[in-house]
Amino acid sequence: MTMTDPEAASRHHLIPDRVRDHDVEALETQTKALRAVDYQCGGGMCRDAVVVRIRRGHRMLAMPISEPLRARLFSAVADLHNLAGWTCFDSGHVGAAQHHLDVALKLAADGENAELIANIHYRRGRIDLHYGVMDEALAQFELGRLAAKRAGSKLAASILSANQGWAYAKKGDANLAVGLMGQAGEEFAEKGDAESPDWARFFTEVDVSAMAGSVHTDLALRRGGRHVGQAIAALTDAVRGYGPEMARSRSLCLAMLATGHVLGGDGDQALSVGIQAIESAETVKSVRTKDRLRPLEREAAKHPDDAACRTLSEAVTLFVTGRDQT
Numbered sequence: 267m268t269m270t271d272p273e274a275a276s277r278h279h280l281i282p283d284r285v286r287d288h289d290v291e292a293l294e295t296q297t298k299a300l301r302a303v304d305y306q307c308g309g310g311m312c313r314d315a316v317v318v319r320i321r322r323g324h325r326m327l328a329m330p331i332s333e334p335l336r337a338r339l340f341s342a343v344a345d346l347h348n349l350a351g352w353t354c355f356d357s358g359h360v361g362a363a364q365h366h367l368d369v370a371l372k373l374a375a376d377g378e379n380a381e382l383i384a385n386i387h388y389r390r391g392r393i394d395l396h397y398g399v400m401d402e403a404l405a406q407f408e409l410g411r412l413a414a415k416r417a418g419s420k421l422a423a424s425i426l427s428a429n430q431g432w433a434y435a436k437k438g439d440a441n442l443a444v445g446l447m448g449q450a451g452e453e454f455a456e457k458g459d460a461e462s463p464d465w466a467r468f469f470t471e472v473d474v475s476a477m478a479g480s481v482h483t484d485l486a487l488r489r490g491g492r493h494v495g496q497a498i499a500a501l502t503d504a505v506r507g508y509g510p511e512m513a514r515s516r517s518l519c520l521a522m523l524a525t526g527h528v529l530g531g532d533g534d535q536a537l538s539v540g541i542q543a544i545e546s547a548e549t550v551k552s553v554r555t556k557d558r559l560r561p562l563e564r565e566a567a568k569h570p571d572d573a574a575c576r577t578l579s580e581a582v583t584l585f586v587t588g589r590d591q592t
Contacts, residue, residue, distance in 0.1 A: 284330040285339060293323055293342045298464045301349055305468065306513050309356025310551030316350045340377030344370045345465055348386050355393050356514075358553040363393060380417035384410040385465045388425055395433055396554065403433045421462055424453035425469050428477040435484040440493070447481050450474065468515075472507035475500045476519050483522045486529050487561065498526040514555065517546035521558040524578070528565045533574035536566065540578045544585050556586045 296319050303312040323343035331339060351366035367390050374382040387410030394403035407430045414422035431446030454474055462469070479501030486493040501523040508516035520543035527536035540562060547555035559582050566579035 284332075285326050285335065287335060289326060290335060290339050290342050293319065293326070293339075293346070294464070297342065297346050297349055301464060302511065304349065304353055304356065305515070306511050308514055308550040308552035308555075309353030310553075313350070313353040313357050313359075316346060316353055320346050320350060337377045337379070340373050341379045341382055344373035344377060344379065344382055344386075347373065348382070348389065348465060351386075352389055355389075355396075356552045356554055360393065360397070364390070367393075380413045381419045381422055381463060382465065384413035384417060384419065384422040384426065385463075386410075387413060388422075388429060391429060391433075395429065395436065396557070398436070400433050400437050404430060407433065420453045420457040421466055421469060424450045424457065424474075425466065427453055428474065428481075431481050432477065432484065435481045435488075438485075438488045440485050440489060443481050443485060447478055450477065468512070470507075472504055472512075473515070475507065476504035476515060479504055479519060479522060479526075483526055486526060487565075490529065494526055494529045498523065498530060501526060513546065514550045514552055517543060517550055517552075517555045518558045520546055521555070521562055525562045525565055528562065528569070528575060528578075533566075533569065533572040533578070536562075537574040537578045540566070540582065544581060547585070559586055 297316075300312045300316050300319070303315075320343070323339075323346050326339060327343060347366045347370035351363045351370060354360070354363035354366060367386055370386045371383060374386060387406045391403040391406030391410065394400070394406060407426050410426045411423060411430075414426055427446050427450035431443045431450060434446065435443035451474060454469075454471075479497050479499075482493045482497035482500060486497050501519050504519045505516055505523060508519065520539055524536050524540035524543050527533075527539055543559060543562070547559065563579055563582040563586065566575040566582065569575035
């Protein structure tokens with residue numbers, strides 16, 4: 267190329283010779299924006315856009331870069347894979363989700379980012395938890411806890427404690443489940459005022475309530491009793507606290523809250539909340555919103571003599587079998 271070749275000079279200008287701070291910052295900003303879309307609209311709305319950025323990130327990994335910036339770039343690309351794994355999971359592409367999270371773990375390790383490693387293990391565990399593989403989920407959460415300890419992050423530890431509690435609730439162990447949820451609350455209170463990394467920013471006081479509601483809902487399904495009222499109280503707080511920017515989380519909580527009302531014997535309230543859950547799920551491109559409605563469908567169907575429960579069961583069945591969000 268010579269400087270008298272304008273087209274070649276233009277191409278050279280478009281291909282930077284090395285990675286600079288603003289390049290990594292741009293990648294981080296794009297990841298943050300796409301994560302916001304995931305929370306509000308579901309993984310199906312942004313999965314392809316995330317994958318496109320991953321290609322750009324890997325091209326940057328192959329370019330010259332200063333040593334102080336290298337770890338930040340590894341973390342940025344790792345978090346892109348972390349988000350890709352989550353959006354694939356939310357879209358029902360489990361194999362792809364596991365692949366992206368495996369790559370994310372390697373890159374986060376290369377970047378020596380223990381706090382991000384903890385978050386990736388949390389997300390791997392959530393996939394196992396969603397599909398009922400509790401021992402694998404607990405193994406992933408424990409690996410995440412070890413990484414959180416290395417990072418000295420109370421926020422990461424709180425996320426992992428809450429999810430360990432949920433896994434034990436699904437196994438029917440009330441003592442461990444409630445104890446770990448209490449521990450999660452204590453760790454959250456100790457996290458301090460430092461700004462949370464983007465991948466963990468979702469975990470607020472509202473999400474702590476949502477996790478408590480999730481724990482008590484699963485215990486209510488297995489044990490009933492006091493867990494029903496505790497589930498309803500915590501999930502009601504969470505539903506009120508979630509804004510439109512967390513539409514998927516609100517939808518998931520509404521489904522569990524309606525289940526709690528069925529278990530509590532209030533068919534009319536279950537129907538009212540259940541219809542809200544369906545309407546909310548219709549606005550989010552996420553297979554998990556349908557999956558979360560299935561326990562509600564089963565519990566409502568157990569009460570065929572209750573007109574409200576019968577109507578609710580039929581409405582959920584129509585939604586989860588009659589429309590494809592993927």
